[in-house]
Amino acid sequence: MKFAIRAGRVQGFLFTSAWWGWVYLGERVPGVVYCSMGKRIAGGGAGVVRGPGPGHGQGSGDGGALFARGHLLQLAGLSAKELRAILGRARVFAGHDADGSDDPKAWRERLRGKVVANLFFEDSTRTRVSFAVAAERLGAQVINLTSVGSSISKGETVADTALNVAAMGVDGIVMRHKSSGAPHLVVRTLAERAHSYDDAGRVCSVINAGDGRHEHPTQGLLDIYTIAERFDRLDGFDLSGLTVGIVGDIASSRVARSGIVGLGALGAKVVCIGPPTLVPRSIEAMGCTTTHDLDGVIGKLDAVNVLRIQFERHDGGGGGGEKMPGASNAVASVREYYEVYGLNSARLAKLRPGAIVMHPGPINRGVEMSSEAADSGQSMVLRQVRHGVAVRMAVLEMCLNASAQGR
């Protein structure tokens, strides 16, 4: 059984699941401290309720179950209810809540005394700074670790680095890694070894800031938030009736995968657009449609999320042409790509009135998008960045509070 406790009062309950230990069934209320209660109740003081530590071999493929334990590794597996709980909390931090009852001056107390480690095994500008700003606004301290200047360059594995950082007693790990599933490995390893570095066997929060080509859940959430804000769906975050196009390198994109899952769960239609080498048909199994005809669908889109071609994740093509660094065997040339899939002024004009243009950054102007499109009035690029901080505040607060309960 699980209980949500506010001032000692039981707010909701959960059932155990044989597979994952816990599955949350109750309504998640922002600001409420969620605890799990196992067979063993330690301490006995008010609110000191602990569940059994995670056992060996437990799966970590279920986003919802992971989230209940204080980890956000993927949007896949999160219910619409859970997504809305995060987005609803982000709305408060973005200053968009209806009554403004939550005092911004108190935000710095939310995570005061907590330490968040930014482990970035792969380059980042926006996400790393955004998480740092979010953590600081909640009163947490942030430690930054990058591959350069750490033992990662001495051959330490990602699992060992995370174990060491966790052993120092940090409350949350925000990590980015080039390998899909790296944060899942970290969560599994931290759980298996918890008792060797924490007397209580607690596992700190792990938040995925992008793993290979898998997911980038906070980017997915901030994209959703941006669409919801523009189309006045902040009450309830119901996106039904909206069609979102994701254009470009879907195959390499963790932003696309989080977007497809999250937008779909909240009722939006998603269509992935790009050349067949970058838009695999198999992506449709995630709940979207695909097309190779941007001009054919652009007039039907309410939002178009344009992605960078991730040349660094492609095999090098045979030279020639005006290819970007690294080259690609998936795109014949930048010239051809821009002509067929680039968001230029002509295509901008074909968008519905009120439709918005998004890009997760970094933008390669003149490859996937013209400067006119990037800087146009329809461009939400900087609002996305702004909302990113609010979303990450919500995620940090919810995850760190959940993991602090010692599960």
Add this chain to the structure above:
Amino acid sequence: MPTHTKAAAHTTPTPDADIFTLHGGAGVPARLSRGGAGVPARLFHTTPTQPADILITGAHVIDPASKLNKHADIAIRHGTIAAIGKKLPRTPGVHVIDATGCYATPGLIDPHVHLREPGNERAETIATGTRAGVAGGFTTLCCMPNTTPCLDNDVMMRSVLDRARQTGACRVYPVGAATRGRKGEELAEIELMHRAGACAFSDDGDCVSSAAMMQRVLATVATTGKAFMQHCQDHQLSNAGVMHAGTLSTKLGLAGWPRAAEEIIIDRDLRLNAAINCRYHVQHLSSGGSIPIIRAARKAALPATAEATPHHLLLTCDNIDTSGYDTRYKMNPPLREQSDIDAIKHAIADGTITVLATDHAPHTHESKLLPFDAATFGIVGLETALALYIQALIADGVVNWPRLIDMLTLQPARLCNLDHLGLGQLTVGGPADVTIIDPNEQWTITDADLVGQSKNTPFLGRKVVGRAITTIVAGQIKMNRRPLVPA
């Protein structure tokens, strides 16, 4: 008996090693306690001794070569089978194994294992790998040449054979590399390795990529009369693939290894081989689409065979998703879909696939403790294969016991040219390699059951039925889970 136990305790530091002690005489528990920590199970016999005379009584004997399938006793003397028949006499001093309720079969033969020695002894050695083999009922292992250095010449061949004679718990026959360094660029010394005792040829771990080189390999191996075993993988197509290419690889953001990369190679090789007629064998078949190609070749009486593995019959790529990228599900070729499992079972039932292997691939813990794309490929299989095959094939009604035993004994013996040595069959006067199987023993696969050096298998925790309880190699009891009754 007490002195024996004491001596074993001196030389064997771990409980695992202790299970190599022969137990016999009165007072030995009929069933070994398993799972109780600190209670050593004594199953194995390592001390090289004179082959003891053994009488196996009450067994249901299955010998596919002679089509024997009935209750009989088996008498073993001086390392060979002395008699098979009803109510054989108990000579004084003979070890009697009461095998009532059990099958007695030719010793199991695995045509596809990785013993990792030389080069990666932290993952497995010939000593530990063969110990895992006899624990699983195997009396003969054919080891692949992807060692460091590569097993691509006669000197290496002899060195592995010598090492196996010194340290092996069962018979070991090496498979020689087909190309130098398994690089697919130059022919290896196939003829010299053949003369030195290679049982077959393969670049396993890598496919012979060039069609031109493949043609030369097939032509050269054909002159030896032995088989060429192909690791069927078009490397350009599979590229960086780490799991089955499909909706799940897309969802998980992992590079895909498509079925076609296997099928293309089989098709190519069989076309090349049509004019050469080398014995051609498909290793670890994973794709349902490969089966019609092999079926057609066999219908045309071409010398083509194929092997299945337990993991490709029991697991799918869904496991990677539900386990959250658990690297123990990372195999090469990758786990595929239920439709492939169904097709492979069908191919086993109709005789298109005739050989069962393990592709026993030990890996160190740390090489699996990496992100999915960086972790090693492979699963250990020797200790668990028999029980898993029973689960996949007998419990499901795909084959009957004589067929199962045929695919684990006589067929791999023929594939690896070991039938000429009398292996894979029970023949009076022939080598006494016998496996006794209790088809009803229920057990759960645990760490303690994996007696090899590595534990990389996602089958831990699985409940299975059926187990090898005694393994006899050349008349020596190498593993025994039951008491021996003095005559």
